[in-house]
Amino acid sequence: MNQTCKVCGEPAAGFHFGAFTCEGCKSFFGRSYNSTTSVSDCKNNGECVINKKNRTACKACRLRKCYLVGMSKSGSRYGRRSNWFKIHCLLQEQQQQQQATINSMQQNMRTSQKTPPLPPQHLNDYKTTASPAVSSPESHNSDSSIEISDARRIPMFPGLIPPSFLPPAGLLNNNPGVEAFNKRVFLDAVLQSQRSPTPEEVVTRVPINSPHQESPIDLSMKTLSERGSSPAQSDRSTSVATERGNGSEADEESDCDSEKELKQLNMLRPTPLDLTTKV
Amino acid sequence: MNQTCKVCGEPAAGFHFGAFTCEGCKSFFGRSYNSTTSVSDCKNNGECVINKKNRTACKACRLRKCYLVGMSKSGSRYGRRSNWFKIHCLLQEQQQQQQATINSMQQNMRTSQKTPPLPPQHLNDYKTTASPAVSSPESHNSDSSIEISDARRIPMFPGLIPPSFLPPAGLLNNNPGVEAFNKRVFLDAVLQSQRSPTPEEVVTRVPINSPHQESPIDLSMKTLSERGSSPAQSDRSTSVATERGNGSEADEESDCDSEKELKQLNMLRPTPLDLTTKV
DNA sequence: GGAGGTCATTGTGACCGGT
DNA sequence: ACCGGTCACAATGACCTCC
Ligand SMILES: [Zn+2]
Ligand SMILES: [Zn+2]
Ligand SMILES: [Zn+2]
Ligand SMILES: [Zn+2]
Numbered sequence: 115m116n117q118t119c120k121v122c123g124e125p126a127a128g129f130h131f132g133a134f135t136c137e138g139c140k141s142f143f144g145r146s147y148n149s150t151t152s153v154s155d156c157k158n159n160g161e162c163v164i165n166k167k168n169r170t171a172c173k174a175c176r177l178r179k180c181y182l183v184g185m186s187k188s189g190s191r192y193g194r195r196s197n198w199f200k201i202h203c204l205l206q207e208q209q210q211q212q213q214a215t216i217n218s219m220q221q222n223m224r225t226s227q228k229t230p231p232l233p234p235q236h237l238n239d240y241k242t243t244a245s246p247a248v249s250s251p252e253s254h255n256s257d258s259s260i261e262i263s264d265a266r267r268i269p270m271f272p273g274l275i276p277p278s279f280l281p282p283a284g285l286l287n288n289n290p291g292v293e294a295f296n297k298r299v300f301l302d303a304v305l306q307s308q309r310s311p312t313p314e315e316v317v318t319r320v321p322i323n324s325p326h327q328e329s330p331i332d333l334s335m336k337t338l339s340e341r342g343s344s345p346a347q348s349d350r351s352t353s354v355a356t357e358r359g360n361g362s363e364a365d366e367e368s369d370c371d372s373e374k375e376l377k378q379l380n381m382l383r384p385t386p387l388d389l390t391t392k393v
Numbered sequence: 394m395n396q397t398c399k400v401c402g403e404p405a406a407g408f409h410f411g412a413f414t415c416e417g418c419k420s421f422f423g424r425s426y427n428s429t430t431s432v433s434d435c436k437n438n439g440e441c442v443i444n445k446k447n448r449t450a451c452k453a454c455r456l457r458k459c460y461l462v463g464m465s466k467s468g469s470r471y472g473r474r475s476n477w478f479k480i481h482c483l484l485q486e487q488q489q490q491q492q493a494t495i496n497s498m499q500q501n502m503r504t505s506q507k508t509p510p511l512p513p514q515h516l517n518d519y520k521t522t523a524s525p526a527v528s529s530p531e532s533h534n535s536d537s538s539i540e541i542s543d544a545r546r547i548p549m550f551p552g553l554i555p556p557s558f559l560p561p562a563g564l565l566n567n568n569p570g571v572e573a574f575n576k577r578v579f580l581d582a583v584l585q586s587q588r589s590p591t592p593e594e595v596v597t598r599v600p601i602n603s604p605h606q607e608s609p610i611d612l613s614m615k616t617l618s619e620r621g622s623s624p625a626q627s628d629r630s631t632s633v634a635t636e637r638g639n640g641s642e643a644d645e646e647s648d649c650d651s652e653k654e655l656k657q658l659n660m661l662r663p664t665p666l667d668l669t670t671k672v
Numbered sequence: 673g674g675a676g677g678t679c680a681t682t683g684t685g686a687c688c689g690g691t
Numbered sequence: 692a693c694c695g696g697t698c699a700c701a702a703t704g705a706c707c708t709c710c
Contacts (some may be wrong), residue, residue, distance in 0.1 A: 193685030194699045417685050
């Protein structure tokens with residue numbers, strides 16, 4: 115699927131413990147869990163920026179970032195993760211990033227005496243709002259739901275997604291075939307949107323003027339390093355994601371992080387996903 | 394349909410190899426059957442209680458429970474089973490459960506001399522007695538059936554089921570539509586009865602005084618050629634069956650059974666069903 | 673030798689194609 | 692709808708490369 119590791123930015127080997135990660139971070143997280151020796155404290159006030167070069171420098175910050183991107187070993191489960199689970203994780207992450215963007219914008223506007231911030235109701239976080247529309251993965255079983263308003267933001271389907279596209283409702287039970295197909299396509303769309311947002315999307319979602327570099331959504335990095343161990347088995351999925359219009363070339367070091375993310379590192383994701391659920 | 398896996402208690406994905414099971418237990422059973430490497434022995438004297446959390450811990454006990462609930466790969470075939478076949482399997486299982494209930498009740502009465510609380514349905518396991526009462530489907534041909542007396546015990550149709558409700562005979566060919574509808578309703582009733590038995594049901598079903606065995610399912614069945622009186626009732630039953638709120642999601646952990654099940658686990662179901670039969 | 677990373681193997685389970 | 696197969700993922704361990 116050619117994703118990038120959400121922890122260090124390296125090409126991801128797969129979806130491990132709740133997030134796309136590389137082999138190293140997967141192994142690190144797996145080992146850290148049952149490690150008798152607790153991770154030593156950070157020597158930099160827990161503000162280390164993790165990338166592929168320095169990821170081994172500070173285990174505390176690396177592990178913290180693992181939790182931050184949603185990794186969880188609570189009741190880790192055998193077998194493949196369902197696509198809905200991945201979609202949920204990706205949308206949740208996407209939402210957090212948008213939330214962060216909005217916050218930074220508001221911060222800017224406030225300091226620079228601009229127009230008052232618009233209240234974006236659609237940017238609410240999954241967990242902060244106990245909206246019944248959004249169900250946590252713990253609650254729903256195999257065929258359940260994702261909020262529609264979130265789905266509409268997927269660039270692949272610019273506002274065209276009919277409500278029936280999404281799982282929730284009772285629709286699924288009626289025509290499982292269509293639902294299965296849409297689920298795959300939908301997941302591909304989400305993945306692609308995270309890798310290379312379309313220009314319009316960037317304009318609308320990240321109205322520039324952010325002081326420091328970063329567009330949080332843009333995880334672009336197009337290495338496509340074809341590993342020998344992962345041959346082109348993913349024929350089915352590649353068809354959709356093939357024409358990815360490569361994003362800006364991320365320069366190896368310009369990891370997506372900035373000070374803003376550093377601040378986020380202090381608050382861990384409140385509700386790590388329970389990987390035992392089918393979803 | 395909102396059934397639960399008869400092996401581990403997870404929500405079932407469908408009717409696989411003769412029992413309602415989840416995707417995992419289905420796959421496990423399919424793999425275990427033709428596995429050259431025999432399953433390693435249980436480290437707990439074969440007394441493990443299988444539930445969704447620990448089902449991967451002991452393969453021996455998981456496989457044993459698969460057989461216990463009636464799974465069989467002998468001649469499993471493609472294509473969907475008819476509802477009559479499912480009904481047969483469910484009734485057979487139900488019968489075994491009743492038998493187990495009766496046995497335990499008698500046991501209790503003998504020991505404690507007072508009315509025992511009726512054990513929750515999922516606590517009594519099938520199989521205690523290798524009852525010849527249950528005839529294997531291998532014995533009959535494509536058009537087997539269910540004995541009327543059994544059908545009458547379905548709580549949904551408290552003794553109201555006319556003999557004509559049941560399938561046999563050649564009548565079905567004449568008006569498949571009505572038959573299919575009734576069959577479906579009947580199946581729903583059976584399923585619901587397994588999920589939440591009504592108190593009356595237990596009372597009415599228990600009167601049997603036979604010490605161990607009870608009414609065998611007469612698969613030789615013949616006929617009951619007259620039918621057609623049932624439709625009015627099926628209307629009523631659908632309304633009831635459809636509004637099954639399935640609220641009984643409470644189980645979760647209640648699935649783990651008491652030590653009674655542990656003892657029962659040592660005995661396997663004697664006659665696995667032949668899934669090749671058309672029924 | 674320990675820590676981090678890669679790779680192979682086994683078991684599992686969600687998804688899919690065929691029937 | 693079910694069966695069988697595919698394949699993504701967890702767990703484990705061997706092996707390698709640095710220090
Ligand atoms: Zn990584
Ligand atoms: Zn640090
Ligand atoms: Zn199961
Ligand atoms: Zn065991």
